Amino acid sequence: MPAVPDTPANEQVLLGFDFGLQRVGVAVGNTLSRTARPLCIVRGKSRAEHFDQIQKLIQTWQPHKLVVGLPLLTDGSEQLETRQARRFARQLQGRFGLAVAMVNEWGSTRQAQQYVSGQDEDDHIAAAIILQRWLDEPTEP
Secondary structure (H helix, E strand, O other): OOOOOOOOOOOOEEEEEEOOOOEEEEEEEEOOOOEEEEEEEEEOOOHHHHHHHHHHHHHHHOOOEEEEEEOOOOOOOOOHHHHHHHHHHHHHHHHHOOEEEEEEOOOHHHHHHHHHOOOOOOHHHHHHHHHHHHHHOOOOO
16 A cells, blocks of 8 residues: 655545445545545455455555445435445444544446446445545535
């Protein structure tokens, strides 16, 4: 994993996540440039394997905050995946002691698929789209 350079005092490093049971897309961004980019896809046979890999990413990137996609239906209602993503967000916060924000991820997978021309693995791109949505919100990070 690449070394993370020292960041200016007003810059916050962020990691974004597109949660899935099989794969978790990860993106990195910062509040100075207000941009996000795909980082990697976490794979594993168990949730414990996912969290081991996420822990390494957190140690490498030293994020100030984590952002998780919230899969809502088009009418804003919740589904099974919504509850699973909320649980994942709570687990991230509990394990790593970092603030976790959630962003409506509706359409992020479809948008990510346009970038990779229909390839199967677009989770890291979807994570970057989710993180960019959070960075684009008019609220303070």
